[in-house]
Ligand SMILES: Cc1cc2nc3c(=O)[nH]c(=O)nc-3n(C[C@H](O)[C@H](O)[C@H](O)COP(=O)(O)OP(=O)(O)OC[C@H]3O[C@@H](n4cnc5c(N)ncnc54)[C@H](O)[C@@H]3O)c2cc1C
């Protein structure tokens with residue numbers, strides 16, 4: 001029986017499909033090829049037809065496009081209703097989404113509707129002899145769970161950003177785009193307003209993050225040193241809870257158990273001790289640099305490269321060095 | 328108005344151990360009400376002050392969870408129910424949601440359910456949406472603020488990564504709360520004493536009319552390990568801060584990290 005793997009596409013807003021969708025399409029392509037099945041994509045929204053073509057260029061064989069004014073903004077009833085109907089019709093073995101708030105809302109509801117297996121915030125995924133296995137951290141990253149999905153029902157996974165390498169567009173590549181008419185759906189929740197969040201920072205998407213902690217001594221020093229290095233590296237800047245609670249930096253920048261979970265290519269922790277709750281939010285980063293004056297600081301236990309010293313002294317030199325060398 | 332708050336007991340610290348049967352061992356760690364559930368409860372108590380009625384705590388766990396239920400009662404909840412059965416040990420989120428949905432039906436006349444955005448141990452945030460779908464109710468997730476309830480219509484703000492959405496829906500609704508603007512209250516000594524002997528009803532699978540099929544997990548845990556030790560790190564040595572900075576950039580360029 002031909003069973004497909006599906007990716008649910010998210011929009012980046014202005015620049016076509018989101019990074020996470022490209023990451024899912026690349027992993028989905030790899031899994032589909034290995035399993036000998038088709039890679040499908042769901043493009044749900046309003047005015048999103050170009051994203052359907054884009055999804056084929058990034059690897060989808062077939063795209064189910066539901067392009068209707070009632071699909072935007074996102075509501076659970078509309079998106080899950082449409083996705084569940086399509087899934088019942090085509091019976092994919094695996095549906096992959098991102099792990100944003102909206103997609104967690106979606107994937108959990110869809111799993112309940114389909115009585116499907118569900119794993120949220122996974123960091124790795126494999127299929128062997130049609131058995132689907134996912135890895136997901138829990139307990140603030142202190143426990144790494146291997147989950148095996150029961151066969152005979154679909155598996156739904158919400159994937160942590162930057163777990164997989166994003167697909168590159170193949171401009172010549174094409175696939176089938178199936179335009180699906182909007183089914184009648186009762187939307188019980190009405191979105192009556194949307195406003196941008198003040199000071200929102202998209203840490204989860206950043207490939208490089210420079211974070212500061214109490215070791216920077218005061219807010220002025222943080223703002224003098226941390227954004228400068230982040231900018232030189234082309235990254236975003238984060239913070240420990242200690243300095244968020246102290247009011248130096250807005251909550252939106254907090255990394256950790258009660259802040260954001262990130263896994264960038266490079267995480268630079270400056271004057272951060274490496275408390276377990278901070279590690280929970282950044283431990284899966286690919287490369288970790290720690291700058292701390294205490295050689296015994298726990299952050300050094302997870303660091304790829306450690307620099308023992310005064311952050312206020314090292315950071316300006318480091319920023320200058322980066323600027324010179326990356327010119 | 329009848330509000331149900333779903334409360335999970337979690338270890339205060341996540342430094343848990345893993346038993347040989349792969350279950351989580353939180354022995355010796357203090358147990359608390361999941362952080363976000365405290366915000367949920369506080370929000371329920373505030374709504375209750377305006378609208379009156381009942382605030383029922385619903386929890387699915389072992390009998391020792393009664394301690395947290397009692398704490399919630401001492402904070403001001405009017406009722407509590409514990410769903411507990413040896414058959415619940417292997418439940419996944421969907422199974423737990425089915426059990427909770429059966430309890431909601433048994434409670435009757437529930438207008439609003441408030442959950443936390445996620446538990447701080449399992450961290451999935453799937454319970455609220457699963458419960459909503461099993462009940463067939465609408466869901467409003469990631470609520471940062473309840474703006475109010477008028478004529479059976481609830482208005483709430485969803486705080487997403489980069490935007491705030493204001494939504495409305497007709498009750499009954501399932502909601503999940505983020506760390507909001509409220510300050511969860513402390514239980515008063517008087518109330519702690521008052522609820523110390525309250526009998527908390529315990530409902531098992533049979534009371535809830537659940538079959539073995541309802542409780543069958545869709546996902547099984549095949550392995551559980553501590554995080555892999557990261558490849559042992561390298562301390563960048565140098566006579567001066569400038570030398571260390573230079574060597575660090577060398578390393579990062581060499582490894583093609585930057
Ligand atoms: C339920 C709960 C949830 C939590 N959630 C989070 C969370 O989401 N995120 C989070 O970060 N924390 C969280 N915490 C807090 C966490 O336990 C730590 O308290 C916090 O991470 C410490 O922040 P810090 O490393 O900036 O400060 P400190 O622990 O005070 O560390 C400062 C570090 O700076 C170093 N230092 C000092 N001076 C210098 C200098 N001149 N140059 C270089 N280094 C210097 C010191 O050696 C020290 O290691 C949570 C705690 C609890 C209980």
Ligand SMILES: Nc1ncnc2c1ncn2[C@@H]1O[C@H](COP(=O)(O)O)[C@@H](O)[C@H]1O
Nearest residue numbers: 333334387442443445446451452453454
């Ligand atoms: N066993 C449980 N009993 C009662 N409520 C629960 C239980 N598990 C999860 N919840 C609720 O669902 C929310 C999300 O939990 P989780 O899906 O585990 O991240 C929690 O904040 C609780 O409100």
